[in-house]
Amino acid sequence: MSDSSEPWPVIEKLKKQLEETQAELAEAKACYPDYDTYQTVLTARYCSAEITKLFSQRSRHSTWRKLWLYLAECQRELGVKTITLEALEQMRSHVVLTNADFKIAKEEEKERRHDVMAHVHAFGKSAPAAAGIIHYGATSCYVTDNTELILMRDAMDLLLPKLAKVIQNLARFAVKWKGVPCLAYTHLQPAQLITVGKRAAQWAQDLMFDLECIEDVRKGLKFRGAQGTTGTQASFLEIFNGDASKCDKLNELLSRKAGFPSCYDISTQTYSRRIDLIIANTICGIGATVHKICGDIRHLAASEELEEPFESNQIGSSAMPHKRNPMLSERLCSLCRELMSKPASFANTLSVQWMERTLDDSAIRRMDIPEMFLLADAILLGLDKLTSGFVIYPKKIEARVQEKLPYLILETVMMRLVAKGESRQDAHAKSLVLAHTSSNEEKNESDPTSLVARIKATEFFRPILDELDDMLRAELYIGRSVEMVERFCGEGGVLYKKCYPYRASVDGSTVVELNV
Secondary structure, rough: OHHHOOOOHHHHHHHHHHHHHHHHHHHHHHOOOEEEEEOOOOHHHHHHHHHHHHHHHHHHHHHHHHHHHHHHHHHHOOOOOOOOOOHHHHHOOOEEEEEEEHHHHHHHHHHHHOOOHHEEEEHHHHHHHOOOOOOOOHHHHHHHHHHHHHHHHHHHHHHHHHHHHHHHHHHHHHHHOOOOOOOOOOEOEEEEEHHHHHHHHHHOOOOOOHHHHHHHHHEEEEEEEOOOOOOOOHHHHHHOOOOOOHHHHHHHHHHHHHHHOEEOOOOOOOOOHHHHHHHHHHHHHHHHHHHHHHHHHHHHHOOOOEOOOOOOOOOOOOOOOOOOOOHHHHHHHHHHHHHOOHHHHHHHHHHOOOOOOOOOHHHHHHHHHHHHHHHHHHHHHHHHHHHOOOEOOOHHHHHHHHHHHHOOHHHHHHHHOOOOOOHHHHHHHHHHHHHHHHHHHHHHHOOOHHHHHHHHHOHHHHHHHHHHHHOOHHHHOOOHHHHHHHHHHHHOOOHHHHHOOOOOHHOOOOOOOOOO
């Protein structure tokens, strides 16, 4: 009898070991990329770990649980005795979802077809003493909307130091190259001179505007709080036996726990989707700014005045070994175009929120809100890499300046002729003829007559000929570029003060290492 029964404990032990091994394999698989299912390129290639984690399912649904805990804590504080200390303690012990919790919630949602109620029941199984009071008086938007506000606030807190870092990169670059003359372009045609540093200061100023806009929206962000199904707080008025002051106190306590100054004065079932659009217009402004910057960089790379950082083993083209394509700028322009498209989606969602709410805002916001911040994060990471390693070619820049300088001095020539008594309109007309004739010949003849030679050979310009050669110095035509850069980008300047609140984060950071 004993001999025949001995194998069963062994079999049970082996089965248990097999189950444990399978569980370990499943957990290990979750740590590695799944090459058989679609993944967003934002998380797989471009974004930081912290922004990806912030918008993860564990982060989102653990925030739901945290909000349910806040609600229960505040309700008990305000006199709801059916919420026990044991219930609160169990809730606190299970705020962060485990993999097993997600499995339970998935099974619940398959049965109930309601994601919030699925998680209510899953939380109740983890905290059975609280099962009957979780979500007391609340509607789904208590957790979904308040969570979105928390996640967007925290995402802005992640973006702001990254934006400040890029601004600081450009400020340092601008100061370093503040006095190097280069061609400016209007209509994408050579215009008067600026300096390499002055152009970088222009880029930095646009990013500063983005920083200020995000700071303003972040500062003005409020909480939805506990408002009931249509924003009247009727359910909470019932819980508090008609005591409206307790409804106000409840939202005051909830806002404080969640880290917000207060709740929006008016809500429907949701907080107003106008808030999403305000945030989107602000965050997506980064896309327009960076697209402009990277467009400039791509043009400068084409004229070989500036290049992106190019790593030792980097390949520019699979077919043309000599190529040093502005790949990072091109990638950022691509991401920026997608980011710039987001406000239209948020505007459309706002426009169809009939009466007090329609659920057609749900699925699209699940995509749009995380993607908006993931895109902004990816763009700022790439721009940090780009602005930390610009390669400048002063000889190329000088050659371009010297090529166009005779044309660029014509405005000064005109002003000096007028000072000597000539007509400004006559000076303009004669300069125009010489400039166009000379330009046309340079484009079509192998040995053209220079514009300077034409000026010297024209009697009308005799009053300033003694000064002409001295005019052909590029540094005379950069105006106040150096002073402007120093005042705006230098130590103690505008950008220094603007980025000062982020110095601890910026000074302690290194140049980001991109995944690709």
